[in-house]
Amino acid sequence: MNIDKxxxxxxxxxxxxxQMRKLVRSGIAExxxxxxxxxxxxxxxxxxxxxxxxxxxxxxxxxxxxxLAALGSRYQHEMGGIAGAYMDFxxxxxxxxxxxxxxxxxxxxxxxxxxxxHQRIQQENIELYPAIALLA
Numbered sequence: 001m002n003i004d005k006x007x008x009x010x011x012x013x014x015x016x017x018x019q020m021r022k023l024v025r026s027g028i029a030e031x032x033x034x035x036x037x038x039x040x041x042x043x044x045x046x047x048x049x050x051x052x053x054x055x056x057x058x059x060x061x062x063x064x065x066x067x068l069a070a071l072g073s074r075y076q077h078e079m080g081g082i083a084g085a086y087m088d089f090x091x092x093x094x095x096x097x098x099x100x101x102x103x104x105x106x107x108x109x110x111x112x113x114x115x116x117x118h119q120r121i122q123q124e125n126i127e128l129y130p131a132i133a134l135l136a
Contacts, residue, residue, distance in 0.1 A: 001056065001057070001132055001135050003057070003129055003132055005052060006049065006052060006053065006057065006129070007125070007129065009045055009048065009049040009052075010049075010121045010124070010125065013042060013045050013046065013117070013121065014121060016038050016041055016042045016045070017042065017114050017117070017118070019038060020035055020038045020039075020042075020114075023035050024107060028099060028100075028103035028104075028106055028107060029099075029103045032096040032097075032099040032100040032103075033096040035093075035096075035099055035106075036093070036095050036096045036098075036099055039089075039093050039094050040094050042090070043087070043090040043094070046083065046086060050079065053076070053079070054076075057072070057132070058072045058073075058075075058076050060072075060132070060135055061073075061131075061135075064134065064135045068131060068134065068135070071127075075123075075124070075128055078120075082116050082117065082120050085112075085113055085116065086113055086116075086117060089109055089110070089113045092109070093106050093109065093110070
């Protein structure tokens with residue numbers, strides 16, 4: 001299974017998060033418009049990424065033997081909570097008005113959500129994607 005697109009999406013997500021961190025450091029309220037556009041952009045990438053995982057990655061793992069099927073099932077289950085938390089975050093903070101009205105609330109929630117997202121991407125890169133090589 002070719003996972004290049006999934007890896008590319010990880011790079012896109014982390015790049016957008018890095019860009020958002022720079023904007024947050026230089027002023028949340030002042031950069032609320034650009035930050036809100038990044039929240040929306042990241043949401044789009046995550047939705048595409050999750051769809052690709054659900055339609056290609058997890059089914060391939062399910063047919064790759066008991067260990068790979070269990071690994072895929074665990075990752076898919078865990079991702080549900082992370083994805084849900086991000087989507088809640090993005091619905092709340094997808095407008096400049098919301099971000100501008102509560103910059104510290106945005107910062108606190110963004111720190112939690114993006115830390116979980118970063119950890120998940122690292123786990124996928126270190127554990128999940130190398131396991132896929134076993135399918136080749």
